[in-house]
Amino acid sequence: MSAVTVIYVVLFYVATAIFLAGLARKVYVYARTPQPLKIPTTPAPTTRAGVWMRMAREVTVFESLFKSNKWIWLFGWIFHFALLLAFFRHLRYAITPESFLWPFVSLELVQTAGKYGGYAMVIGLLGLLGRRIVVDRVRYISSPSDFLMLLLLLGIAGSGLMMTFVSHTDIVALKAFLLGLMLFDWQPLPASAPLLIHLGLVVVLMIVFPFSKLLHAPGVFFSPTRNQVDNPREQRWVAGWSAEPPTSGRAG
Amino acid sequence: MAAKFETPTLKEYIEIPHVHPGAMAESKSYAAKPEHNTALGFPGELVENWEQVAVMKLGDLVSKSRALQVFLDSCVKCGACTDKCHYYLGTSDPKNMPVARQDLLRSVYRRYYTTAGKLFPKLVGARDMTKDVLDEWYNYYHQCSQCRRCSVFCPYGIDTAEISMAARDIMDAVGVGQKYSNEIIGKVHRIGNNLGLPEPALADTLEGLEEDVKDETGVDVKYPLDVKGADVLLITPSADFFAEPHVDGLIGYGKVFHAAGISWTLSSHASEAANFSMFIGSHANLKKQAMRIREAALDLGVKRIIVGECGHAWRVAYSFWNTLIGPFDFLDRRYPVPQHICEFTYDLIQRGALRFDKSANDDKVVTFHDSCNVARASRMGDMPGGQFIIPRAVVQASVNKFVDMAPETIGEATFCCGGGGGLLTDELMEVRVKGAMPRMQALREVVEQHGVTHIAAICAICKAQFTKILPYYEFPMDMIQSVHGLVSKAIRLGPVNE
Numbered sequence: 001m002s003a004v005t006v007i008y009v010v011l012f013y014v015a016t017a018i019f020l021a022g023l024a025r026k027v028y029v030y031a032r033t034p035q036p037l038k039i040p041t042t043p044a045p046t047t048r049a050g051v052w053m054r055m056a057r058e059v060t061v062f063e064s065l066f067k068s069n070k071w072i073w074l075f076g077w078i079f080h081f082a083l084l085l086a087f088f089r090h091l092r093y094a095i096t097p098e099s100f101l102w103p104f105v106s107l108e109l110v111q112t113a114g115k116y117g118g119y120a121m122v123i124g125l126l127g128l129l130g131r132r133i134v135v136d137r138v139r140y141i142s143s144p145s146d147f148l149m150l151l152l153l154l155g156i157a158g159s160g161l162m163m164t165f166v167s168h169t170d171i172v173a174l175k176a177f178l179l180g181l182m183l184f185d186w187q188p189l190p191a192s193a194p195l196l197i198h199l200g201l202v203v204v205l206m207i208v209f210p211f212s213k214l215l216h217a218p219g220v221f222f223s224p225t226r227n228q229v230d231n232p233r234e235q236r237w238v239a240g241w242s243a244e245p246p247t248s249g250r251a252g
Numbered sequence: 253m254a255a256k257f258e259t260p261t262l263k264e265y266i267e268i269p270h271v272h273p274g275a276m277a278e279s280k281s282y283a284a285k286p287e288h289n290t291a292l293g294f295p296g297e298l299v300e301n302w303e304q305v306a307v308m309k310l311g312d313l314v315s316k317s318r319a320l321q322v323f324l325d326s327c328v329k330c331g332a333c334t335d336k337c338h339y340y341l342g343t344s345d346p347k348n349m350p351v352a353r354q355d356l357l358r359s360v361y362r363r364y365y366t367t368a369g370k371l372f373p374k375l376v377g378a379r380d381m382t383k384d385v386l387d388e389w390y391n392y393y394h395q396c397s398q399c400r401r402c403s404v405f406c407p408y409g410i411d412t413a414e415i416s417m418a419a420r421d422i423m424d425a426v427g428v429g430q431k432y433s434n435e436i437i438g439k440v441h442r443i444g445n446n447l448g449l450p451e452p453a454l455a456d457t458l459e460g461l462e463e464d465v466k467d468e469t470g471v472d473v474k475y476p477l478d479v480k481g482a483d484v485l486l487i488t489p490s491a492d493f494f495a496e497p498h499v500d501g502l503i504g505y506g507k508v509f510h511a512a513g514i515s516w517t518l519s520s521h522a523s524e525a526a527n528f529s530m531f532i533g534s535h536a537n538l539k540k541q542a543m544r545i546r547e548a549a550l551d552l553g554v555k556r557i558i559v560g561e562c563g564h565a566w567r568v569a570y571s572f573w574n575t576l577i578g579p580f581d582f583l584d585r586r587y588p589v590p591q592h593i594c595e596f597t598y599d600l601i602q603r604g605a606l607r608f609d610k611s612a613n614d615d616k617v618v619t620f621h622d623s624c625n626v627a628r629a630s631r632m633g634d635m636p637g638g639q640f641i642i643p644r645a646v647v648q649a650s651v652n653k654f655v656d657m658a659p660e661t662i663g664e665a666t667f668c669c670g671g672g673g674g675l676l677t678d679e680l681m682e683v684r685v686k687g688a689m690p691r692m693q694a695l696r697e698v699v700e701q702h703g704v705t706h707i708a709a710i711c712a713i714c715k716a717q718f719t720k721i722l723p724y725y726e727f728p729m730d731m732i733q734s735v736h737g738l739v740s741k742a743i744r745l746g747p748v749n750e
Contacts, residue, residue, distance in 0.1 A: 035318040036535070038413065038571045041403045041627055043636035043664060058407070061498035065666075068332035076330065076407075093272035131331060140271050140346045141355065143377035145368070146329050161594075184379070211368045212376075216408055219326035224319045225409035230631055233588050236574045240316050241535055 005177075005189045008199060015206040021076055022210025023218065030222040034240030044230035051229050058226060071131065079124030079153075082117040084159070087116020091125065093175045094182070115164055122158045128239055152201060159198035169195045253514050257384035257682040259724045260342055260689040262696050269344035272558075279683050281394045281675070284429030292537055293440040295427035299584045302426040303381045305365050309425040313418045314361065320408075320418055323410045324361045327351060333402040338668050339395050340687035342530070344713055348393045350402035350412045356388055357419050378727040383435055386428065393419040393684050397673035398531065398564075398623035404697045405663050416673070419535025424532055432677040433528045439478055439573035440541050445524035451477075454520055457493045461519035465503060475502070477515035478552065485549050487525045487590070488560025489712035497730070498715055500737030501561050508597050508736070513607050522548035530572075541574045542568065543603040546577040555584040558591045561710030563623035564574065568593055570630040593722065594643045594710060595632045597739060601649050607744040613651040616706045618738065619698050620644055620656065621691070621718075622666035623711035637663075643735055647708050650742040655702040661694035666669070669709075673719030685724045686719060692725040699727070708733045 045051045055065040062080075065073045091105045104110065129150045132142050163169045170190040180187035189195075208214070221227065229235075286296030299305055314320045332352040335341065340348040347353060355377065361376035362369030369378030379385055398413035423429065439448040449457075458475040465473045476482065486509075492502040511518045522544040529537035549557055557580075559569045569590045574580065580589040588595065600606045622640060632638040640663050649653050661667050670687030698704040709715055709732060718732035733738075 030318060033318040033321045035487055036316065037575060039319060039414065041400060041409055041632055041664075042639065043409065044631075046634070046636060048630075058409075062407055064405055064409065065330070065332055065407040068336065068407075072330050073331050107597070127332075129698070134332065137334045137346060137349060138329075139350065139743050140273075141329050141331065141351050142463065143329070143375070145372075146253045148375075166482075187423060211366065213326070213328045216326040217326050219322045220408045222322045223409040224322070225260070225403050225411050225549065230636065232571045232574050233590075236578050238575055242575045 001047055001186065001188060002191065003033040004191055004196070008189050008203075009181065009197075011200075011203045015203040019209055026210055026215055027218050028114075030218065034243075035224045035228070036238075036240035036242035036250050038228055038232045038237050039224050039230040040230045041225040042230055044228065046230050046234075051227055055221065055227060057221060071127070075124045075131070077124075078120050079128065082124060085110075085114045085117030086121065086157075089117070089138060093171075093178050095178065109242035117170070118157055118161045119162060122154065122161070125154050129154070147211065148207075148215075152205060152208075156198060156201045156205065159194045159201065162194040162229030163192075163198065167192060167194055257685070259685055262689070262693045262725065265439045266341055266690055267695055270342065271346035273346055274342040276348065276395060276683065277391065278337075279395065279680060280391050281521075281677055281680050282431040283390075284431045285314060285433040288431060288434040288438055289424065289427060289429045290431070291441065292424070292431055292434055292534065294424045294434075296425045302386075302573040304472035305426050306386070306422050307360070307381050309422045310357075310361060310418070311365060313421060314365065317414070319411065319414045322408070323354070324412060325412055326408045327354065327358065330407065331404055333412075336402045336405050336517050336636055337396075337412075338399075338401070338670060338690045339397075339683060339687045342670070342689035343395075343683070345395075347388070348395055349404075350410075352395055353392055354412055354415045354722070355412065356385070356722060357415055360385060362634070386423070386426075389419050389423060390428060390430075392575060393423070394675065394680070394689075396579070397624070397668050397670065397687070399626040399668035399672055401441075401582060401624065401740070402666070403669065404628060407443050413673075416527045417530070417531075417634055420435070420531070420674075426535060430532070430674060433532050437532070437534075437537055437541065438524075440524055440526075440528075440544075441506060443535075444521055444544060446526055446528070446713055447490045447493070449490060449493060449523065449676075451520035454493065454518070454523055458518070461499070461503060461506070465506070466497050469745055470508070474573050475506050476515075476517045478516070478520050480552050482515045482517035482552060482554055484516035484556045485522075485545075485554040485731075486516055486558050486560060487522060487554055488518070488593075489525045489562040489565055489611075490523055490669075490718060491522075491712040492560055495716060496719070497732055497734050497737050497746055498561075498712055501734030502736075502742055504734065504736030504738075505560060505593055506738030507711040507740055507745060508593075508606065510599050511745055512744060517552060519545075519548035519552060521551065524568065527557055527565060527568040527673060530568055538568070538572070539607075542573060542577045545573070548580065555705065556587050556591060557583065557589060558593055558596050560593050561711060561712065561715075561736060562639075563625035563709040566710075567625040579688075581745060588614050592632050592642075593736065595737070597646050598633075598642045601646065608649055608739075608742040609744055610650060610652045610742050611743045613738055614653070617653040617655060617677040617704045618706045618708050618733070619654070619695070619704045620647055620662070620735075621669065621707050621709040621714060622662050623709055623714050624666060624668045624672060626710060627664055627666045640664075643708075643710055645736055647738060650738040655698050655704055657698050661690065666690040667694060669711075669714040669717040670721065672711075672713050675679045676716055685721055688717070688721045689727070691729075692721070695727070706731050707731050708735045708738055710735050
């Protein structure tokens with residue numbers, strides 16, 4: 001096995017471990033931390049089913065963002081939708097024809113959509129980057145990490161497009177490498193520059209995910225203003241400090 | 253007093269201003285005196301190792317609030333909220349953009365509680381807890397009315413009010429309180445209401461009201477205090493006892509109770525609906541203040557609790573009372589606990605129990621200002637959005653001519669009056685006037701297009717704020733009305749089948 005293969009094998013294991021452990025820790029913290037008071041942003045659903053519907057609209061069509069700003073919504077939604085398409089396209093590198101998902105993933109439509117979704121992703125990301133540079137108030141709130149995050153994603157999308165449309169990678173060998181990773185039966189990684197860049201950036205993304213604003217992905221599901229049922233009069237709510245027996249009334 | 257400032261000019265529509273860093277850096281509310289802080293259980297003045305105390309308190313608050321946990325991590329700085337705060341729109345100070353206001357605290361959280369902030373502070377915008385940061389907190393967290401307009405528009409529901417409350421809680425924990433809020437909370441603990449009105453003064457005021465109503469209508473409408481065994485305990489903001497136009501609302505509540513033939517009472521022990529402890533994020537004080545109401549209800553043996561016209565008081569009552577001072581199993585569960593006075597009046601109207609002569613208000617063309625804490629943090633009736641429908645229905649039962657302001661400025665998107673959240677103090681007049689700009693802009697539109705003459709509200713702070721602010725924008729100060737002031741004018745007293 002070449003040195004490059006060894007390095008990438010190790011990187012993938014390290015990145016996956018950091019990604020999974022970091023994310024699991026955060027989700028555990030979110031789930032375990034009590035929300036002592038009811039704070040839904042109204043008009044909020046008065047039933048659990050209604051809350052599910054509200055959350056579904058938030059994560060699929062970005063309802064609140066649509067209300068706030070059509071440009072951010074457009075670029076943001078394009079980017080996320082393209083990400084979903086790319087995910088489905090990439091699944092075929094990680095599953096075998098025996099998988100129950102195979103018939104879906106191997107559809108011409110899914111593969112084509114994923115292929116051109118790459119362009120949509122770049123358009124979405126450039127739009128978001130453009131706002132950050134051009135709109136003075138968005139520029140004001142941006143940290144270096146906000147730019148770097150967009151550049152990282154652009155790098156991943158760009159190198160991916162390179163492989164699809166410019167310099168093809170040995171896809172069969174790549175799939176063997178990825179399946180080998182999962183089965184602990186390591187196979188050589190095709191040494192093409194766009195692929196190494198693409199995978200390298202993905203590794204970086206996995207590592208920063210649990211420590212960055214990308215936590216909005218699990219976070220949105222735990223947001224009390226969105227996931228609480230508006231029924232405080234009907235059902236007494238107590239959690240955390242609000243469930244503790246009364247103290248002397250002193251602050252603390 | 254604040255330096256002289258210019259009232260914003262009202263344009264045809266709201267223009268999003270370019271950022272003008274530091275525009276409001278000089279606008280500070282008065283600091284609480286040591287006795288104001290200690291009365292609430294806080295250190296009197298800035299404690300010695302305050303940096304450490306502040307950072308510890310921050311960690312403690314975050315570990316006890318899922319909202320803070322999620323809100324401090326999730327912001328992607330997309331910018332969706334940047335043009336949503338009335339204080340930013342009115343002042344163009346970028347630190348009044350919700351995301352930037354949150355970042356005043358988030359930057360410190362990052363530095364001490366996140367890996368990225370510990371390792372690469374500059375890269376992720378993390379800052380040490382310094383005196384400059386504390387001063388910035390004091391300044392800008394007291395330029396937030398906690399109206400939650402930004403939380404409506406945030407894709408993750410991040411609520412600046414929660415962060416602003418936490419920041420104020422931390423400042424109180426190190427001995428840096430705000431005079432206006434802390435002094436008032438102290439008065440409630442000591443005397444029972446924000447204004448420090450003792451029982452005899454209350455009784456006098458109510459007697460005076462009875463005489464006034466008798467003179468005006470010839471009917472003996474009662475304004476009872478501390479009546480044991482009454483059906484209803486009314487909890488209302490103490491401004492209702494004497495301020496204009498608030499008192500017209502109180503007069504109206506009395507007339508509705510009279511017309512419905514329902515016995516009611518006010519309580520001298522719990523003569524205040526407002527709970528400013530929410531503004532400063534103090535859980536212990538929030539509970540202690542609310543507890544007076546449970547005590548009064550038990551002591552007087554009432555069956556129902558009804559809350560008068562006050563925005564954040566209704567939020568605390570609707571959303572937090574059951575948690576903090578419940579369960580209310582000693583009350584009549586056939587009625588919502590608590591019930592808003594508008595829900596109460598609305599139900600009577602629906603049942604045909606009240607008679608109105610709307611022409612009594614024919615000198616008015618009325619619009620309605622949704623108060624933020626009612627609109628975005630509470631409900632009335634049994635369906636989502638009932639808080640928008642019910643007060644309007646009560647207004648429309650009382651007046652012939654009603655017009656709504658532009659849809660994007662009312663309902664859940666309502667613009668704040670600019671004076672809530674502990675900002676209703678003279679030294680913050682510049683913030684209050686500039687923050688009112690978006691509301692005034694929407695008002696001017698209906699004044700010019702539909703001849704609106706009056707704006708009705710169901711919040712004591714909105715009413716007090718508008719009374720002061722309207723003249724800056726060349727509107728008459730008595731344009732602002734209590735919803736139940738309108739009811740009071742139109743309601744016909746005497747037998748229904750007359």
